[in-house]
Amino acid sequence: MGFPLSHYCCFLCVIVLLPVLCKCEDTFTYSRATYYGTSDGLGTPTGACGFGEYGRNVNGGNVGAVSRLYRDGTGCGACYQVRCKIPKLCADVGMKVVVTDHGGGDDTDFILSRHGFSMLARPNKAADLFAYGVVGIEYRRVPCQYPGSNIFFKVHENSRFPDYLALVMLYQAGLSDITAVDIWQEDSQAWKGMRKSYGAVWDMANPPKGPVSLRFQVSGRRGQKWVQLMNVIPSHWKAGVAYDSKFQLDY
Structure with a gap:
C-alpha cells in the first residue's frame, strides 16, 4: 500500500527521532498570541516592515507583529495560518495573518491586529476571547495569495x-x-x-x-x-x- 509523500516524511521523523531535521508541510508550531489596539481595529501604517498604509489594511486588516519570525525583516510579508486552542471559543480553521510589524512580549510569537484576533473566534465568541488577552495558539506558514494582483x-x-x-x-x-x-x-x-x-x-x-x-x-x-x-x-x-x-x- 502506498504512502503520500507528506505522510512518509512524518513517518521518517518519528523513526529516526530527529523531528527538528524533518519539516512536513502540515506541521504546526505551538505558541501564544495577543492583540494590539488601533482606532479601526486594523493594522498600523508605522509598522517595522516599512509597508506604510499597505501594512494597515492588506489582507482585510488581518495583520500582525511577530518576534522571532521577523528574522531581521526577511519575514515581512509572510503569511501564517493561526488558530487558538480554546475549543469552546476558537474557530477550527483559525485565520490567515500577514506579517507587517515586529514586536513581542509575554512569550508570544504573534501580536495580532484587533480585527485579526477576532477572526480566531467562533461566531459571537470574540468578546470572550478578547477577555483572555493572551491565548495559546498553533501556527504554520502558508502561501500568500493575491488573486489578480502582481508584485x-x-x-x-x-x-x-x-x-x-x-x-x-x-x-x-x-x-x-x-x-x-x-x-x-x-x-x-x-x-x-x-x-x-x-x-x-x-x-x-x-x-x-x-x-x-x-x-x-x-x-x-x-x-x-x-x-x-x-x-x-x-x-x-x-x-x-x-x-x-x-x-x-x-x-
Whole structure:
C-alpha cells in the first residue's frame, strides 16, 4: 500500500527521532498570541516592515507583529495560518495573518491586529476571547495569495529623486523570502546590490539614471533563484508611488 509523500516524511521523523531535521508541510508550531489596539481595529501604517498604509489594511486588516519570525525583516510579508486552542471559543480553521510589524512580549510569537484576533473566534465568541488577552495558539506558514494582483514595487516615501531610492515590495504571493535586491548599472554593465535598510525596505544612494531594472533573490524550499525584471520602474520615479511589476511569484 502506498504512502503520500507528506505522510512518509512524518513517518521518517518519528523513526529516526530527529523531528527538528524533518519539516512536513502540515506541521504546526505551538505558541501564544495577543492583540494590539488601533482606532479601526486594523493594522498600523508605522509598522517595522516599512509597508506604510499597505501594512494597515492588506489582507482585510488581518495583520500582525511577530518576534522571532521577523528574522531581521526577511519575514515581512509572510503569511501564517493561526488558530487558538480554546475549543469552546476558537474557530477550527483559525485565520490567515500577514506579517507587517515586529514586536513581542509575554512569550508570544504573534501580536495580532484587533480585527485579526477576532477572526480566531467562533461566531459571537470574540468578546470572550478578547477577555483572555493572551491565548495559546498553533501556527504554520502558508502561501500568500493575491488573486489578480502582481508584485508592486513601491518607492518608499523617504526616497528623494534623483539622489536616494528606497523600495518595498507589495503583494508578494507564495511561500518564498526575498533575500537580496540588485539594480542594473548601465554604465558599468553590472548588477549592484541594494542595502537592506530595515524591515522590507531596500535602498541605494545615487541610483542609476534612467528606467530602473531590478533583480531579486528568492529563497525557499526550492533553494535560491534570481528573478530579473527590466525597466520595471520609470526614469522619473516618484516617492510614494507603487509600480506594477507585471510579475508574480507562485512558489
